[in-house]
Amino acid sequence: MKHLLSASDLSRDEAVLILDTAAAMAATQERAIKKLPTLRGRTVVNLFFEDSTRTRISFETAAKRLSADVINFSARGSSVSKGESLKDTALTLQAMGADAVVIRHQASGAPHVLAQSGWTRGAVLNAGDGTHQHPTQALLDAYTLRHHLVGLRAATDPVGRDLAGLDVVIVGDILHSRVARSNVELLHTLGATVTLVAPPTLVPVGVEPWPCAVSYDFDEVLDAGPDAVMMLRIQRERMVDGGFFPSPWEYTRNYGLDARRLARLPDHTIVLHPGPMNRGLEISADAADSPRAVIVEQVANGVAVRMAALYLLLTGADHMQGETE
Amino acid sequence: MTAYLLQGVRPLGGEPTDVLVGDGTILVIGATAAGTAEATEAERLDVSGLVLLPGLVDLHTHLREPGREDAETIASGSRAAALGGFTCVHAMANTLPVADTAGVVEQVWQLGRDAGYVDVRPVGAVTAGLGGERLAELGAMAQSHAAVRVFSDDGKCVADPVVMRRALEYAKAFDAVIAQHAQEPRLTTTAQMHEGQVSAELGLAGWPAVAEEAIVARDVLLAEHVGSRLHVLHLSTAGSVEIVRWAKTRGIDVTAEVTPHHLYLTDERVRSYDPVFKVNPPLRTAADVEAVRAGLADGTIDTVGTDHAPHPREDKDCEWAAAAFGMTGLETALSVVQAAMVDTGAMTWADVARVMSATPARIGRVGDQGRPLAVGEPANLTVVDPDARRVVVPADQATASVNTPFAGMELPGRVVATFLHGRPTVMDGRLVEPAT
Numbered sequence: 118m119k120h121l122l123s124a125s126d127l128s129r130d131e132a133v134l135i136l137d138t139a140a141a142m143a144a145t146q147e148r149a150i151k152k153l154p155t156l157r158g159r160t161v162v163n164l165f166f167e168d169s170t171r172t173r174i175s176f177e178t179a180a181k182r183l184s185a186d187v188i189n190f191s192a193r194g195s196s197v198s199k200g201e202s203l204k205d206t207a208l209t210l211q212a213m214g215a216d217a218v219v220i221r222h223q224a225s226g227a228p229h230v231l232a233q234s235g236w237t238r239g240a241v242l243n244a245g246d247g248t249h250q251h252p253t254q255a256l257l258d259a260y261t262l263r264h265h266l267v268g269l270r271a272a273t274d275p276v277g278r279d280l281a282g283l284d285v286v287i288v289g290d291i292l293h294s295r296v297a298r299s300n301v302e303l304l305h306t307l308g309a310t311v312t313l314v315a316p317p318t319l320v321p322v323g324v325e326p327w328p329c330a331v332s333y334d335f336d337e338v339l340d341a342g343p344d345a346v347m348m349l350r351i352q353r354e355r356m357v358d359g360g361f362f363p364s365p366w367e368y369t370r371n372y373g374l375d376a377r378r379l380a381r382l383p384d385h386t387i388v389l390h391p392g393p394m395n396r397g398l399e400i401s402a403d404a405a406d407s408p409r410a411v412i413v414e415q416v417a418n419g420v421a422v423r424m425a426a427l428y429l430l431l432t433g434a435d436h437m438q439g440e441t442e
Numbered sequence: 443m444t445a446y447l448l449q450g451v452r453p454l455g456g457e458p459t460d461v462l463v464g465d466g467t468i469l470v471i472g473a474t475a476a477g478t479a480e481a482t483e484a485e486r487l488d489v490s491g492l493v494l495l496p497g498l499v500d501l502h503t504h505l506r507e508p509g510r511e512d513a514e515t516i517a518s519g520s521r522a523a524a525l526g527g528f529t530c531v532h533a534m535a536n537t538l539p540v541a542d543t544a545g546v547v548e549q550v551w552q553l554g555r556d557a558g559y560v561d562v563r564p565v566g567a568v569t570a571g572l573g574g575e576r577l578a579e580l581g582a583m584a585q586s587h588a589a590v591r592v593f594s595d596d597g598k599c600v601a602d603p604v605v606m607r608r609a610l611e612y613a614k615a616f617d618a619v620i621a622q623h624a625q626e627p628r629l630t631t632t633a634q635m636h637e638g639q640v641s642a643e644l645g646l647a648g649w650p651a652v653a654e655e656a657i658v659a660r661d662v663l664l665a666e667h668v669g670s671r672l673h674v675l676h677l678s679t680a681g682s683v684e685i686v687r688w689a690k691t692r693g694i695d696v697t698a699e700v701t702p703h704h705l706y707l708t709d710e711r712v713r714s715y716d717p718v719f720k721v722n723p724p725l726r727t728a729a730d731v732e733a734v735r736a737g738l739a740d741g742t743i744d745t746v747g748t749d750h751a752p753h754p755r756e757d758k759d760c761e762w763a764a765a766a767f768g769m770t771g772l773e774t775a776l777s778v779v780q781a782a783m784v785d786t787g788a789m790t791w792a793d794v795a796r797v798m799s800a801t802p803a804r805i806g807r808v809g810d811q812g813r814p815l816a817v818g819e820p821a822n823l824t825v826v827d828p829d830a831r832r833v834v835v836p837a838d839q840a841t842a843s844v845n846t847p848f849a850g851m852e853l854p855g856r857v858v859a860t861f862l863h864g865r866p867t868v869m870d871g872r873l874v875e876p877a878t
Contacts (some may be wrong), residue, residue: 249645
């Protein structure tokens with residue numbers, strides 16, 4: 118595997134290998150000296166066409182912990198806004214000798230264009246493209262699910278294991294969510310059962326072939342006792358102006374995770390959120406701060422998972438199974 | 443006078459015969475052609491076994507001039523048209539400035555005459571500046587030297603029902619037709635591709651079939667109400683085929699067009715995120731392709747129009763959302779129709795002549811194009827070798843742009859010769875410079 122563009126690029130074994138590698142990386146992060154020499158002399162470019170301080174810092178931390186040189190490139194303009202084109206930006210970075218390009222872009226498919234164009238010879242790592250994919254987010258979610266629900270729950274080492282048998286519920290703006298698309302594919306690949314919950318206006322037309330169930334009734338899904346509930350961020354402005362639902366209050370009543378709904382869940386159920394949260398909209402303070410919430414842990418796991426992805430892409434393509442490139 | 447004797451050619455794919463062309467007309471058809479006085483002076487072309495069609499007529503071409511000569515000029519687009527077997531193209535109005543005055547349509551018409559490869563018939567804008575709000579001076583354009591008979595805001599929909607009603611009514615005075623780009627704008631504000639299973643997966647904003655069908659349904663009812671003729675451009679969905687079929691059974695004076703790419707490509711192509719497949723209306727599903735093929739075969743769809751839409755390289759060399767909508771098509775249209783309709787057995791070459799020449803000429807009120815292959819008729823002719831196969835190489839095309847979705851594909855058929863009013867514009871598959 119030369120690039121990581123989509124969760125669907127990963128076979129079950131490849132995904133488990135990334136999670137296992139991330140576990141090894143996480144173990145090193147317990148040490149006083151966290152830095153590993155693995156990618157010394159390699160250059161990782163964070164090419165961010167869309168603001169995302171959290172994701173950029175996560176990738177930057179991951180690359181630095183592996184001793185890579187990191188260049189942060191915030192391309193304010195894009196060819197959409199008639200700034201520098203993706204092509205010219207990519208050619209510039211290539212001239213600087215990028216070994217890997219971590220790209221975040223508001224246009225779905227931009228990482229694919231970059232990977233297929235020949236504009237860069239480096240590995241392309243998708244850090245979120247439009248409403249399409251965000252594979253490292255899905256990997257860190259899978260890592261977090263595995264750590265809690267396979268490892269801690271059974272008091273075993275989850276290395277080598279997938280997510281077979283787990284029920285995961287993803288709630289919110291599925292239509293515009295790259296997190297949902299990536300998670301549906303990856304969690305299915307890893308053997309979990311996924312149920313999407315949203316008002317019908319936020320479920321894409323054409324969802325039928327996705328390997329998941331779809332429900333409009335959050336309470337009914339919660340009563341089935343899922344192992345994990347993942348709440349997606351609702352963009353207040355987009356939602357109300359777009360007329361996707363009548364008001365934020367109605368959304369919260371029907372699809373928000375609050376103390377009342379939290380109390381219906383089995384004891385072992387965990388709560389995830391990719392951040393940043395809208396407290397009081399899709400998740401109440403009670404839910405966000407409850408012991409079930411693993412939201413801060415997701416952030417820490419993000420660094421370990423991105424270390425693993427960079428490591429495998431830059432040094433160990435031949436370690437990956439199912440290689441196609 | 444230079445005469446040409448086409449030996450052994452098969453008119454409309456029928457029995458081989460000889461056809462003598464001279465003085466801009468078809469002089470003789472049959473075995474006696476070689477023995478006539480004119481034939482002794484004639485240039486003899488061995489085209490035995492090849493198919494003779496009336497010169498192709500496109501109701502839907504973007505020649506980009508004036509304004510976007512970086513994408514295409516009337517001269518370069520005319521050469522592409524001749525190589526594709528066309529003898530007449532209608533140049534859409536969305537130029538810079540917009541073709542919404544007699545001055546601009548006469549300029550386009552004159553540049554077409556100067557180029558000399560095809561008859562260029564300007565299409566006039568329906569509304570001033572394609573703004574959709576008030577009618578352009580349709581009368582001035584109709585009465586100009588360009589004698590416009592097709593009006594369209596193509597690229598934009600005449601969305602306001604009152605404006606559309608007025609346009610349909612007003613055009614009757616000139617026996618003109620309103621050619622509608624059927625796209626409900628509110629349902630497609632951010633649209634990037636067909637809305638369905640592929641868009642859901644790719645995370646690209648959807649262009650729902652209903653946004654086309656709602657306008658087609660409204661417009662056929664408006665055309666019925668005011669007794670006007672309506673032409674539906676680039677019809678792309680199974681539902682639109684059904685609506686037009688219903689309208690025709692009601693006796694509504696509607697005609698419909700399909701593009702070659704909607705006969706051949708589906709939204710599955712978008713999985714590559716290659717903007718060469720970005721077009722408006724978007725590539726639809728396999729079921730839609732089946733439906734438009736069936737509609738074309740049974741006469742529900744009347745014409746094939748290329749929607750030849752050249753764009754400069756930088757407008758396609760980018761991420762999908764930033765790319766322009768549109769594909770070139772003049773030099774591949776006949777091959778794609780052969781592949782989709784003739785080689786599949788759905789249509790004959792006579793049917794091809796109907797949908798790519800006779801009917802578009804009739805809709806556009808072009809009197810000397812799309813005529814039968816008969817003695818005394820204007821010699822606008824296309825000779826095609828249906829057994830040839832070729833791989834599409836964008837850089838080898840005459841169009842000034844390279845945004846063909848058929849790049850690298852092998853297609854059947856090759857235009858061997860094209861005659862415009864008796865004069866060859868293409869011989870042996872190569873352009874013939876017009877005499878000045």
